[in-house]
Amino acid sequence: MRIIKNRKLIRNRWRLDGGGDGRVILPLARFRELRAASSAARAGLLLAPEDEIASLADADLTAAGLIALEFGSFNEGRGYSQAVELRRRGFRGEIRALGAHRDNLPLMERCGIDAYQLADGEDPEAALAAFSEITAYYPLNGNAPPRAE
């Protein structure tokens, strides 16, 4: 399966707990257990929309190979604020939107999300076009979108 990262299609090297190849992405409790058991294991951290960024320790952020945000539905809005707060906390690793839809990509990107596992039925090739649809923005509401390469 392919995902979008930094506006490019790449092969997905991470899997959610429960199957598939690659490194594992775990919910917070399991993520902490694994880290306590083996400091060498580097897992991804899965956050549900109701998880509070303030409840994460700095050590969680340092240890996370990536942070995945769940967007269960098209109109789920909490992940946008979670991403902004993660960047505010200084997290510089990958923030991945799970279940992203093409039409939401430009705003997700401006919130600091840089990787997208698209929802079922979304065509990743076609979705890439979404980034160039809206390039203008008002600086008062945040950062510029990253420049297209």
Added chain:
Amino acid sequence: MYQYGKNDRKLLAERARQFGGQVTRFQDGALDAGHFQHLRLRNGLYQQRHAHMLRVAIPYGVLSSAQLRKLAEIARDFDRGFGHFTTRQNIQFNWPELADVPEILARLAEVGMHAIQTSGNCVRNITADHLAGAAGDEIEDPRPWCELIRQWSTLHPEFNWLPRKFKIAVSGARADRAAVRWHDIGLRLHHDAAGRTHFRVLVGGGMGRTPVIGKVIRESLDGADLPAYLQAILRVYNLYGRRDHKYRSRIKILVNDLGIDAFREKVDAVWRDARAPRLGEAEIARAKSFFTAPFFTAPPKKQKDRANKKAPHVLPAAGAEFLRWRARNTEAHRDPNMRIVHISLKAPGAPPGDLDAARMDALAQIADDYAGGEIRVSHLQNLALPHVHAEDLTELWRALHRLHLATPNIGTLNDMICCPGMDYCSLANTSTIPIAKQINARIGDLDRLCDIGEVQLKMSGCMNACGHHHAGHIGILGVDKKGEEWFQITLGGSAGDDARIGERLGPAIARARVAECIEKLLETYLELRSPGEKFLECVRRAGVAPFRERVYADHQKPQTHPEPVAA
């Protein structure tokens, strides 16, 4: 007024193109109907009872003559020749074809207008005092701040998918004419001891089925902190507002559930932590530079005409009709040589807030001739010319009179707020426009209306309260019971600084008796009033009881509703 630059124009063009692509994908079956619904709503497009409805923003109620001409063009080319001004300083077109909407948006963009975020669960059009920059009681013109908030909220990446819609209103005057306490966020401008612009911030007001008056979250916020502080409120709402139930999702519910103090603590924590930048002095100065007053330098039309020898100067006879209009529909301007002129869109028999394309064009010309090309849209569904030379009033009146736009009923009972109701809206339970006509027909005598004085009548065709019935001195709420239309009356509500939720009069009234009931309320008032006492003051002093007794004295069981309906 604010002039669109390169970036604003690019944003509108890209957005219109993006929506065009979404429409095409939807029509080709490549975009799911449920997803498309969210996207079209964020571009102002509803699916109504008979057709689509497009809601176009008129940011903080400021409209240029060129924009009004464009609205006329759209009404003619894509609608049935008219538009409907709403309580949120928007205009609605009721008959556009879906396939035409991208073209409409492109044409609106030509004059710096759009329909972005006029619906959907996001920050809606910023509303303001419609007399901003003209009113004598103004502390500071709120429009530069409104424009900064407009830019801040437009395509804000974090807040496009809120739990529910979000409305912000701003007032910069001593009297609140923007109903700020009924908004999700209300902002009242004042100056601190050092003369800096500060805002009193209210949060959690709203109408709908759970009416709540906004609470003070911060007494005095430095204007430079406005975007950062709004961001903190919105983030707390976005993260903690309920998403499990449509009617429990507004910020008013979150504020009530947490309590204002706990809510404030959460907001302050985010605000401190976010380290969001403050507005720079240059940024504020730039916003202010758009709202200087060039119209004051333009001479009265009369003087221009004389100089150009266009029209012979004839002293107009100041007839009684003109004088009544002048007393009712104009008010003092901060410049004693000017007047503010209100244009009533509540002529008897016409749907409140509607205006046809021909008169939009004519009014645009009048605005150019007499008012520096500027028009305002009020949340009371009327228009205003904010800056008119006092010596032009009589000629302006003649011009408006010819267009039947000089109905001298501003502030009277017939100047009512009324949602579109069942005639258009797919949410409505009852019709409202026929009720407005019924009331106009029964209580239409202007002398009598002027004697009764200020009464704000507000009518909604369902619990969603688009017609602000909770805030009406007299509120009317349409309810459906077993396929029949009944009307719940409330008394004593208000929208301004004394904001209050109206109290229910009693069981709902049958459709045929609404005007009769209103008449009884007015009769009661005329009997009870002390000299100079206004309707609302009288209701507040005497209470609802004497009004209730009068209305329900004659007709009890058969006409009244069998069970009470919660407002």
